[in-house]
Amino acid sequence: MDVLSDVLERARARGGVFSVLRRVEPWGLSFAGERELTAHILLDGRAWLEQEGAAPVELERYAVLLMTAGAEYAIVSSPGAPRERIGDARATGTSTADGSAATVLCGAYTLEGSVGAAVLADLPRPVLIPAAWQEPAQRAAVGLLAEEAARETPGQQALLDRLLDTNLVYALRAWWQHSAAAAPGWFTALADDPLRRVLEAIHDHPDDSWTLPELARVARISRSGLAARFRQQVGVPPAAYLTAVRMQRAEETLRYTDATLAEVAAGVGYSNPFAFATAFRRHHGMPPGRWRQRAREAEAGAEPF
Template sequence: MDILSDELSRARAQGAVFSVLHQVRPWGLRFGGRRPLTAHILLEGTGFIVRAGADPIPLQPRDVVLATAGTPYEIVSEVGAPTVPIGAAREKPLSAKDLDGPADALVMCGAYVLSGSVGESLLQSLPGIAIVAGRDQDPAHAAAIDLLAAEARATDSGQQALLDRLLDVNLVYALRAWWRSTDAAPGWYRALGNPPIRSVLEQLHADPALDWTLPAMSRAAGLSRAAFAAQFARVVGVPAGRYLTQLRMRRAEDALSRTDLTLAAIAGSVGYSNEFAFATAFRRHHGISPGRWRGNLKR
């Protein structure tokens, strides 16, 4: 079980490029910070990320910026450059003549849609602004950015579809790179470097409905019960039992929001013997019954 792929799939993570902007110095783009997750890639040129109350962050060619919702920000050629809202900048589409002419920067902007509590947990692992520098990208990520840059300058049919798919590829590489550089990575990602805990996590994600007692998880890890419990909590950040409950609740939320399965069927699919045990666990976790939770989604 590839946990990152599973998490992105369950978050319905999907990106779409909404602008490729050819900029001549001095230039500046202004963003409201309202989208859950936005990606910017400086395909050519240099610039700065500017936010109120924070030092400007320099950007180099091929740097990837992931911005979560919150504080408005600007991407500018130099600090103090005049800016225009991204919506206004997008009103002038690129032409082949624009791409062949002189420019100081080529900026690609895209947005990702992530849903449910899985999406929320992924977003919570990121700061307001995360930058994966071009110089730090592994060769495969750099090659994907090269493809993005080439396609951004192309005029062939199918360009939008290719850009969108390459933006999805960028998200996987960027998340890997960012999480490797920070202590704020999700616990399951940190555990991928610990073979016994990784093995258990992969099995939990593959089938959370199994009877996963602490002794069963310990056996799967090949560790004593005490050693497993201590190691899991240290590496993942929460006790194994709590992690399993959180995983089951995320799967239940997904089923409640995206299917018409009965509560009894959902209960069985996430590891509860009946809908009453499931409802009790769900209410303890969310403070609301699963039936009411589903009903609120339809309002």
């Protein structure tokens, strides 16, 4: 199993484009920073990222900017340019005036559960993926975003949203490949064949009764070698990683199905619901039944894009 794809699928990472705005200099767009993950792509023109207490950062054409939740920030035509709030800018709409202009695409992502929280926790603010870091396929996808945004055709919003989803996978992969020190341990471990085999086995079958000797056979190295190598690369022992994956799968089943606790337990590798409930409570600080109720209440009250 492709571990990165599995992580993003379990996080239910999905995006929606909420604005494609052309602005004529001088211009500025300010963002409250409340969305959990926002993407900005400069489709043409020139722009800068401004954040309080930080030097302005120039954005090149087709660079991908990811911003996690935090303080207010702005994208401007030049440092110090006047700003308008993004809500007001969307109400005004795109500008057709003559002059030096830029077009900025803005989209937001939602990520769910502890898998989504872990992905967000592994991202600094800001994440900037310049065009030079983008593999040809990502540059092509960004180019398609630009082409589709430049015209109004049936199905445009659906295409933009799906292309934004594609962009997240490319952007995270490019960022973590070029910023290894900031990448999560499981991602860097994928470059190590023995560890990759173990990670894929765990993600493929977290319900199996894995032991260290069995995982060592998958890795084709000694038990002591796997234990030391896994902890060093991933940051936790194999057993702890297996438990985390099991708890993430349990979250998903509790949130989205009406499976009984016995069914959830069996689905993630526990022989009885009591052992599962104990492990779940240790991991989440509450019993699985209460966690399910709170998760569903939170989902019912969540705001759409």
